[in-house]
Amino acid sequence: MTVPPNQDDVKKNERTNYFNSPALDVSLAFPQATPASTFPPCASDYYQFDDLLTPEEQAMRLRVRKCMEKDVAPIMAEYWEKAEFPFQIIPKLGALRIAGGTIKGYGCPGLSITASAFATAELARVDASCSTFVLVHSSLAMLTIALCGSEAQKQKYLPSLAEFKTVACWGLTEPDYGSDASALRTTATKVEGGWILEGQKRWIGNSTFADVLVIFARNTTTNQINGFIIKKNAPGLAATKIENKIGLRIVQNGDILLNKVFVPDEERLPGVNSFQDTSKVLAVSRVMVAWQPIGLSMGVYDMCHRYLKERKQFGAPLAAFQINQEKLVRMLGNVQAMVLIGWRLCKLYEAGKMTPGHASMGKAWITLRARETVALGRELLGGNGILSDFLVAKAFGDLEPIYTFEGTYDINSLVTxxxxxxxxxxxxxxxSQRSRL
Ligand SMILES: Cc1cc2nc3c(=O)[nH]c(=O)nc-3n(C[C@H](O)[C@H](O)[C@H](O)COP(=O)(O)OP(=O)(O)OC[C@H]3O[C@@H](n4cnc5c(N)ncnc54)[C@H](O)[C@@H]3O)c2cc1C
Known part of the structure; x- marks a missing residue:
């Protein structure tokens, strides 16, 4: 005779299995709404900004969107939780032909700044760690080599970086000099045939595995900032991963130690002779950074838009409640305004009229609006608003470092x-610098 299982035991076992199973699909645990591994359709282009793009720019946008939704969305929550980098996506990003952005020649795509900006937004719409990885590699490291490097350096490094066969990082910040980076203390001392670099860098994205490190140091003879290219495994170079971040957890940020690292003369960037020379690079990269919170906010809006229609409470979809509609529309309005500011920055840049103040205000204001947008999204998803599976909590965390890097909100406001x-x-x-105590 078969004894029917005790229903209490069945329930207990189900609970045990649920809690013991690390691989449990969130869609089984919460069947009412689709998780972000199946990415929602784009609903955030309400004012049809796509019409402002050329056919080439539109094609680029769709190409990046398709790759991110298909190849990155299904794995991003897992890698974000593990704080590991999914190296398998690098060839897919290489195939998109976006690295090098606006750089012409040397195997780089020579995109318009608008195409590059929309590509950045499409990366960030699905995963801001991914867009940060590309941004550090392309808009900071590659652009520094393109704008400040010798002809030989451009030929040597840019083609393989453009294909993502090699990866680069960009090291300016130090433990004691963040906002005040122009006062940095890492030294470069001239010796026969090259330079000896000594000091520390902090927060440097991609640095734990980068093949090429662009590093800034103070020339001990001129007291000015110079730039150098250092290769992975150089004797005296060590990069240690910074653990326990609450945002951009997929990005591998490192503390770099430079212990008498020898850099040959041919690896000094001839175009970096003062801190001001970094501003040529930062002007472009700040525009790109501003497009990250735009894309991130689009993704959050898209996710909320789908979720509110799927999830029901009080017998009606969450989308049917007036308060929820107001929040959704406020988010949508923010996204439209952010795109307009970002788009105008691109056009000012293309016309040669963009000033550092324009770029800084754009980055500062857009991140401020994005903070409101992701916070509203987090509310709208209720409990699921704190789960990385539903994107919004992840985006909420990811926005915080974006608010702070490439000039904090405050510093960019002060530049303007x-x-x-x-x-x-x-x-x-x-x-006021003397202690009153
Ligand atoms: C995830 C992440 C990735 C990063 N990636 C890189 C990278 O790849 N390469 C790189 O070189 N750097 C990188 N950075 C460093 C980043 O640019 C700095 O964190 C940023 O410039 C702020 O410096 P800080 O963290 O030392 O803050 P601090 O300078 O210590 O500032 C702390 C607070 O004081 C405020 N403050 C400081 N000075 C002033 C002032 N004069 N007036 C008003 N308010 C002020 C700031 O706005 C901020 O709110 C990264 C940082 C993070 C968090």
Whole structure:
């Protein structure tokens, strides 16, 4: 005789299996709404900004979107949780032909800045760690080599970086010098045939596995900032992963130690002779950084738009409640305004009219609006708003470092403040630097 199982035991076992199974699909645990591994359709282009793009720019946008939705969306929550980098996506990103962005020649795609910006947004719409990985490699490291490198350096490094056969990082920030990076202390001392670099760098994205490291250091003879290219495994070079981040967990940020690293003369970037020379690079990269929160907010809106129609409470979809509609529309309005600012920055740049203040205000204001947008999204998803599987919690965390890097919100506001008032307010007067205690 078969004894029917005790229903209490069945329930207990189901619970045990549920909690013991690390691979449980979130769609089984929560069948009412589709997780972000199946990415929602794009619903955030409400004012049809696609019409502003050329056919080539539109094609690029769709190519990046398709790759991100198909190849990255299914794995991003898992890698974000593990804080590991999915190396298998690098060839797929290489095939998109986006690395090198606006750089012409040397195997680079020579895109318009608008195409590059929309590509950045499409990467960030699905995963902001992925867009940051590309941005550091392309808009910071590759662009520095393109704008400040010798002809030989461009020929040597750019073609394989453009194909993602090699990966680059860009090291400016130091443990003691973040916003105040122009005061950096890493030294470059001239010796026969090259330079000896000594010091530390902090937060450097991709640095734990980069093949090529662009590093800034202070020339001990001129006291000015110079730039250098260092190769992976150079004696005296060590990069240690920074653990326990709450955002951009897939990006491998490192602490770099430079212990008497020898850099041959031919690896010094001839175009970096002062801190001001980095601003040529930062002007473009800040526009790209501004497009990350735009894309990230689009993804959050798209996710909420689908979720509110799928999830029901009180017998109706969440989308039927007026308060939820107001939040959704506020998010949508923010996205439209962000795109307009980002788009205008691109056009000012293309016309040669963009100033550092324009780029800084764009980055600062867009990240501010994005913070409101992801916070509203987090509310709208209720409990699932704190799960990385439903994208919004992940995006909520990812936005925080974006708010802070490439100039914090405050520093970028002060850059624009200096431009519009003619008064620099970064450094407090000497009297306020003395302790009052
Ligand atoms: C995830 C991540 C990735 C990064 N990637 C890179 C990278 O690849 N390469 C790289 O070189 N760097 C990188 N950075 C460093 C980044 O650019 C710095 O974190 C940023 O410039 C801020 O510096 P800080 O963290 O030292 O903050 P701090 O400079 O210590 O600032 C702390 C606070 O004080 C405020 N503050 C500081 N000075 C002023 C002032 N004068 N007036 C008003 N407010 C002020 C700031 O706005 C901020 O709110 C990265 C950082 C993060 C978090």
């Amino acid at each position: 403040g200096r431009e519009v008032t003619g008064i620099a307010s970064f450094k407090p007067p000497a009297s």
